[in-house]
Amino acid sequence: MAKRVVLAYSGGLDTSVAVHWLQRERGLEVVAVACDVGQGGDFAAIRERALAAGAVEAVVIDAKDELANDFIAPSLLANAMYEGRYPLVSALSRPVIVRHIVDQARRHGADGVAHGCTGKGNDQVRFEVGTRALAPDLEIVAPVRDWGMTREQTIDYAERENLPITATRDRIYSIDENLWGRAIECGIIEDPWESPPVDIYTLTNETATAPVETTIRFEGGLPVALDGQALSLAALIGRLDRIAGASGFGRIDIVENRRVGIKSREIYESPAALALIMAHKDLEGLCLERDVMHEKERLEPRFAELVYDGMWFSPLREAISAFVAETQRHVTGEVRLRFTPGGGAVVAGRRSPVALYDYGLATYDAADTFRHEDAEGYVRIYGLGITTWASRQGAGGAGASR
Ligand code: ARG
Secondary structure, three states: OOOEEEEEOOOOHHHHHHHHHHHHHHOOEEEEEEEEOOOOOOHHHHHHHHHHOOOOEEEEEEOHHHHHHHHHHHHHHOOOOEOOOEOOHHHHHHHHHHHHHHHHHHHOOOOEEEOOOOOOOOHHHHHHHHHHHHOOOOEEEOHHHHHOOOHHHHHHHHHHOOOOOOOOOOOOOEEEEEOOEEEEEOHHHHOOOOOOOHHHOOOOOOOOOOOEEEEEEEEOOEEEEEOOEEOOHHHHHHHHHHHHHOOOOOEEEEEEEOOOOOEEEEEEEOHHHHHHHHHHHHHHHHHOOHHHHHHHHHHHHHHHHHHHOOOOOOHHHHHHHHHHHHHOOOOOEEEEEEEEOOOEEEEEEEEOOOOOOOHHHHOOOOOOOOOOHHHHHHHHHHOHHHHHHHHHOOOOOHHHHO
């Protein structure tokens, strides 16, 4: 049995009660670790809350650049979208949190880690499989899954024990947020027929009244500047969220297949993520050799599935990332995106110094350099098998009547 655990602490109701409960019910010392992944909030206050709930130590870690550079970047290179539509917002922050709770467990001499996930979601899978991949010796404790309290009972517990919580009894949505976007669950949106109420959105709105264009510069597959201004990936995502979000672009409403066999209705807001994936894919169209591009497209859904399923720290995810990284050396250039009021976005233009697009080969004008005389023989040989089949068995052959 573990004696000291490092808890992935969010500052919310469940993890605050967990600090107390792990101590009271399981006799564990709790080190609370809160990771800033861009969700916003007052981390000094979050740290105080953990200590007030009984944590022996509380640590705040700024993991924003790490999330951007080590997790979002490889995901963008892979154009990763689970089930073709979800840019893996929550799925990408879990491995960075896992990395830190494991690291803090080592630093604080803990023999276990704990998380505040329920038994119905993907996040427990990501925490636990991730932890086992990095530190198979650590014990894993999941208080929220074990204690069997309803939300009401959890609030009662906090009030009874004088734990400082900010939760109210009429909270309606469960929200998970980081640099890459927001995930919204619970409440009225649990009915897949109901339209999402507009008050759930914070990154997207309809303030723009005219189309807006923005130019993204990519180097080696990664965005490095917005409208000529060089920015870190984390800063660029924030800026693009505001530009795209102002036109209402970036909302996703899907029924998704969880790893644990449950279908759930999910609302996401990910303006920058969707815009960057759109732009990146488009630039690949200009810069990637055809076979490389097609092979990469076959691997992309697999990458997204692995990350969604909690397999970030797995040999297959790493191998696919190595392949993807190799394809990105010449994905350099600019993409101009146009956002239109009401949530529309299109690629308005793209250019690259290493484009495989060749004007002389593509044009029908006088500048044409294509060797037309080569085409006849090429096409005849390409279709030779079909020609033979047609003359023997198909429309022109003896077998035609059968
Ligand atoms: N369904 C999404 C996922 O599995 C979002 C999960 C959001 N997590 C949360 N604790 N609200 O990635």
